[in-house]
Structures are given as structure tokens and as C-alpha cells.
Amino acid sequence: MSVDRAIAAAEAPPIARRLTALLAHRAVWPLVALVIILVIDAFFAHGFFRVRVVEGRLFGSLVDVFYRGMPTALVALGMAVVIGTKGIDLSVGSIIAICAAVIAWRMHEGDPHFVILLLALGTGLLCGLWNGTLVAFLDIQPIIATLILMVSGRGIGLMINLIYGGTNPSFTSPLLQGLSTGHIGLIPTRLIIGAGLFALLWLLLRRTALGLFLESVGANARAADLAGISARLVKLSAYLISGLCAGSAGIIIGADTHTSDPVSIGLYIELDAILAVVIGGGSLAGGRIFLGMTVIGVLVIQTLTTSILMSGLPPEFNLIVKAIVVLIVLLLQSNNLRAALVRLFSGRKR
């Protein structure tokens, strides 16, 4: 099929050829979807693009999209890495619950808040270590291995609440809430954290050879092994990264809600994260990690949610509209459909 496409591209006139190349590019469709949603917003959601400064910080729907989407973006970045290794991490929502419970518990015990921050991140890593060990060293299928923590994690959160009676799991912490809901200059702190984590991950994947190894293991584990890559360690690292990302999201969501509520915190976030990765062009068959495109995927989902809320449509429509848009994006990414479109644009009839 790709050969056909190349032939079609070579024989088409220059403008059509450029268009063909553009249409074939993986980044096009999620961006097109995002732009279309924004264009619709410009007409129907009044004041969507207006950004004001209120109480010394940026304010407006557009900022809101980034603000609300940030926890999902953090989780989705970790998910992109795991999916790149042909795995999946269903437990991210539960990791968030455990981290928030650990924060509330240690607050209750009166630990220094900076230590608590590290403890929360450490908890995320520990959860990643558990998942990674099951997948990499015990060869349990990722969907099952992470399902264990997905199911038990919220229970673990509840039990942590019980350590101190569980009567009042709420907390306040200037440090953590500053990270979650505060702002530095005009910019919400969590956006800076998100950008920082993105940069860190990008460096880890693209400035060391870890990204190449992760993708090799995901694309062809047997060949990667014969090329000398230690598939087990590489897989383990993917789940550690995912655990750390979920831990960061746990800090932001937990501090935002001021409480440890293991039953509902971060519920279904794993599904949004997986969706974001897939919208961003990642394949569950593994082999490629697109960090930037994953963020675009999150923005598509979040813009859609925010737009529906702003448009005055009853919130009941939210899920259906979301599903339809996601379906369209995925259809556009389907190779068969794309090849058909390319053929249409390059004017070749067969």
C-alpha cells in the first residue's frame, strides 16, 4: 500500500504531490481535528479565544483547556511510552488514588511537605516497579498485569485512609496546592510542571538511546533481543516512567481537590490517556512513541469537552459528541481510508 502511495505521489502534479505527502503525514489528522474544533468554537462558543488577566494570572477558555487537560497529559505521556513497548498501563488512575492517599496520610502525620512531595513521586515509581516486574520479569500480559493494580489500587488508597481513622482525609498544603493551582507570573504552575516533565521525558527518550531501545522492543521484541537489547530492563523502565507520570498527576489532582478520595479520583483517566495516545498516532501494536502528538491528542479531547460545556449543549451530549469526534479522527488515521483519500486527491482512478 505504501508503495502504491509512493507511485501515486510520484506521478501526480507538484501541488497534488505536496498535498499527498501532507495527507500521508501522521501529524496531519489530529491537528486538522483540533483546528476544526477550534474553528467551530470561534462561531458557536462565545469568547472562546478571549484571554484575560484576572487576579494576576491568565484566564479564559483556551487557558482552561491546558489547565484542565494537564493531569491527563501527564498520564498520557507515560502511557505513550508504555504503549510504544507494545504494553498498556490500566493502573494509572489507581496510582493517582494511592498517591493522593499517601499525601493525605503523611500530611496527617505532619511530615515536611517537601518530603511528602518526594514520597508521592516515590509511590508512583513503586507502583511502576510492581507493574514492570509483573510484565517484564514474570511475563504476564500487560493488560492483566496492570489490571491487578487497577482493581486493587483504589482499595489500597482506602486502606491508607484507614491508617489514621479515615475520618478526615482532607489536607491543605501551600507547597502542593501552589504546584497544582498556583501560578508563577501569569502562567499556571501546573503548565510549567507539565512542560518540564515533557522536556525531561523528551531528553530521556531522544537524547539517550532509551527511546530507540523502547521502540525496538515494542516493534520486534525477538529482533531487539538478538541485537543485544535487554528487553526486560527496557520494559521495566517504561512502567517506571508511567508510574512516575501518574504520580505527578496524582499530586496535581490530589492537591486540587484538597482530599484523598480513592473511590473517584482520576476515575477513567486511563481511558482518556489511551485515547490521547491513539489519536496522536500511536499504535497499540507498539514500535513508535510520539510525545508531542500525544499532547495534541489530549488537547483534542480536552478542547472538545470544554467546547461542549461552553456551547450550551446539555452536558448529556458530552460523551456522545466526544465519541463521534474520536471515531472520525481514528477513521482518518486508518490506512485504508487514507490510501483511498490520497488516491482521490492525486486524481488517479483505478
Next chain:
Amino acid sequence: MTETSTPRVELLGISKTFPGVHALEKADLRLNAGEVHALLGENGAGKSTLIKILTGALRRDEGEIRIDGKTVEIDGRPEARALGISVVYQEVNLVETLSVATNLTLERQPLRFGLISWREARERARARLKRLSLDIDVDRPLGSYSVAIQQLVAIARALDEDTRVLVLDEPTASLDAREVELLFGIIRDLKARGIAIVFITHFIDQVYAISDRISVLRNGRLVGTAPTAELPRLKLISLMLGRELERAEARRPIAAAVAVGRPILACQGIGRRRYMGNFDLELRAGEVVGLAGLLGSGRTETAKLVFGAARPDAGHMQFEGKTISIRSPRQSIRLGIGFCPEDRKAEGLIAELSVRENIVLALQTKRGWLRRLSHAEQEKFAQEMIHALGIATPDADKPVGQLSGGNQQKVILARWLVSQPRVLILDEPTRGIDVGAHAEVVALIRRLCDRGLALLVASSELDEIVAVSDRVAVLRDRRKVGEIGGDDVTRDNIIHMIAGG
């Protein structure tokens, strides 16, 4: 042996063409009742196509099929089975997780009031097994039995009351000696009942142990058929290998003249049970060692054991005089051993990644994940190799899965060349690549060797082995049966050794 002159089954002038390939060209096969007929041939000789036509899985383009002298049409598997022709394929077509009884009645389940009658199913299963004098618990899952028993269950399923022809496609591939004897006992028993048995195998010893008559296919034609007793091994192997082209390609000058270097890698008694018999092998700098043998003789197995892709359970190894206990590919690569596998797609290429990434992969693993090769360095290595090996690709960023077979092979070779190995193992380096690329790869092997690399080359093409090797290790039935070097490396000598002459 044959009481009548009419064979049970005759396949006459059978031809079959697939797009671009003449799988069979006027091939004949005659099977007599009460006879074990060995059907032999190398890869692509047309054995499986012929069998599929006999059993109704494929339709012939031309030719005639007669059963007991009467012309018949076989339009599908059910028709073949109705005519009493059954087949047991190499990959056992059974479901390991289901019970033996279910497996044996999978196609025709006894119904009672429209529901499956399990009692009836068990009885039928036991009756089928009884034909093979096999008494096992039919309620246990098939997977809980040994491969040998599973094989027998597969035969039991294929055998009907009125089966007249039974085809066994490599039934002994994963059996040990004792299990093979058990199977042979049953084959003799079936033979005594007048069933014509087609026995396909790569184990020459087994051919002589069980078969009454041998037919050899090569390039889609029947090149010889004779009673086993009248066909000596040497003749048989010459028939199988044939002689593709009379290119008396100049053998490379014997490296012995350059006083071949010290041994880099020495294996003593390396082997693995049910995989490959223990062998000794020494690889020296600047020398090409060929691995020759028929299909299934253990070439790939030997290569994988040396590389550590399969873990040996016997013997030890020395690398530059120091005893090493590998064994994982990772360790081997650190030591400077490279391995180009036979199955490029499954074991070599990372199809989604670019040509550049595929080329630097082994070097990068050698350096570890922290010392990443910069994009510029990667590009430099990739361009060097694309140029040196003549890899046809518009640029180094093209996903390697989109290249042609020959170019993919070169990319994998390039991967190992940039990692600067001391020892390089090539399993079927020219498999699936066109003639031009073939010559290039052979020339490349010679150049590498001149640079002081130790090479181990496994190939099914005898001419290629003779052309490149200074020394040849000859394999038969998963055992190393000998080694020849210097001027003795000739086609005839290798064939003699394979035949066990």
C-alpha cells in the same frame, strides 16, 4: 511387496503455478498399498504443493489423479477424505487446551437432541485411539501429554476406518529417538493393514529405517524414484541437491597460505537436548567456516548455539583463550560476536524503525543506553554503509520494512558491520535476494574475512558454501558429522559426508 501392478494412487504429470513460481512441473508420484513411501526434497522442491493437491487443499493446473487405476477428481479436503486420503501436517492441527476426546471429534461431533453427546464423543475417541493401540485418558487436555502422544492423537484423528492413504508431513521433527521408535512401530502396523503411507522427513537415517520406496522432488519435478534398498545414500543426496549451475566459481584462495590466525572462538561439546547434538567448533581470525547440511540438519541450531540465542545445556566455550559462560545475545555482542539470522523479518529487522536506526542498533546496544550516538554520528554510519553495501534507499530515514528483501538483508549486515565484530555468524546470508545482490554479498563475505574477521556461514546452497569457505563443518540429523578443510572442500566431498559415505 506389491501384489498387484496397479498402484493405489497415481499422480501423473501434475503441474501447479503460483504467481511467478512454477511450484510443480509435470510431477509424478506412485503410491502402492502397504508401502511406506518417503517423499524427499529440499526447500521449494514442491513436496507440500504436491501433498496439498493430493489431499484436496489445492487444485492442480493440469495432470491426472488415479486411485486404484480409476481417474478421480479431488475438489476439496472432504472429497479427499471420502476417497480415503488423510494427512497429518507438521504443525499439529490440534487444540492443546481441549481434551483429547474433543480434539478427536472436533470435525464431527456426535449429537443427541441437537446437543453434543459427550459420552458418545468419548467412546468414539477411544475407538479411534484403539486403532493405534493407544490407551490414554481422553478427558485430559491434549497439552498435558508429550509431543509424541500429541502426534499420535493427530494420526488417530486422521485415520478413518477406510483410510487408504496416510500422509505424514515431518511427523518426527520434534520427537526424540525413543518416541521415533514408538511412532515407527505404529507406522509398520498401519502398513501391515495395507495403508499406503507417505512419509515426509528431513532425517535421512529415518528414511532408511522405515521406508520401502523413495521419491525425490527437485524444482517441482520428480527427479528419481526407487526402492529404498536400491538407492544408496550418496545417490539420494546428489538427487536432492542436484546441481543448480555449473559455475565453477573460483574458490577463494586458501587462507591457510596466510597462516590463518589464532582461534577467536572455540566451542567444546556445545549442544542442547532435543535441539542439537554436542559439537566442537573453532573459529579463527581471517577464516570462513561453512556450515553445510540438508534442511533440518541443524545449521541454524548450530549458529544460534554459538551466538547464545539458544542456551546450550552442555559443553563450554572459549573466547580468545578465556573460558566464557555466555549465554545471551547481549553478552555475545559485548564480546564482539554478531549474528545475522535466517528469518530476517521475525528475528532481524525492526520494520517500523528507519534504515538508520536499524543500522546503528547493535553498536548502540554495545555502547549502552547512556552513550547515545548523536544524530550526526548515526547518519554518518548509515551513509557509510548505504554507500559501501549499495543499499538502495532514497534516504536513511525510510522505514526499513519498505525496502526490498536484498536491501533488508544488507541493512542487517550493515548493523553488524558498524558494530565492529570479531566474529560474525551469517545464517543464509543470500536467502531470498536476487542474483546481483547474491554476488555482492558473497564478495562482501570474502572482503570481511580479509580484514581479519572470523566468519561462520550457514547456507543451504552447497555451491555458495564451497565458494566462500576455507573450512566446512558438515551436519546431518542435528549432529556434526565431520569437518573438511583446504583443497578437500568440494561439492562431492561434502555430499559424501552428508551421506555418511
